[in-house]
Amino acid sequence: MREGPLVVIVDDDKSIRRSIQDLLTAAGFSTAAFGDAESFLGSPMRARAACLVADMRMPRMSGLELYQKLVASANGIPTVIITAHPEELTQARAREAGITCYLTKPFTPDELLECVREALEKTLRGRPIPRS
Secondary structure, eight states, X not given: OOOOOEEEEEOSOHHHHHHHHHHHHHTTOEEEEESSXXXXXXXXXXXXXXXXXXXXXXXXXXXXXXXXXXXXXXXXXXXXXXXXXXXXHHHHHHHHHXXXXXXXXXXOHHHHHHHHHHHHHHHHTTSOOOOO
């Protein structure tokens, strides 16, 4: 069986991280999950990532800061930001920075899948994206 596009989840909440990983795996994506931005940045998975799903508020480095760090290093990855603490100013900053989607918890599985597929369209350019 072909391996699907790699979607990386970075969230300091283990239960959220695991539920997102389970959802994306069931939808046909390959996944890797990390509890903090630094672990992801130091991982070989960084080079394979086709999409990033990152929590906005994490210790040491936010999801937006992680995205900006990747862009600054010329390794930008289409990113979906998730947050339990939505703020209009932060959402505007995220959109201006190029974030694909900004989702407020709780979100539906379909909302997340739609955002991940939108992000992958930027990366995969015409290659198949899982739709199951």
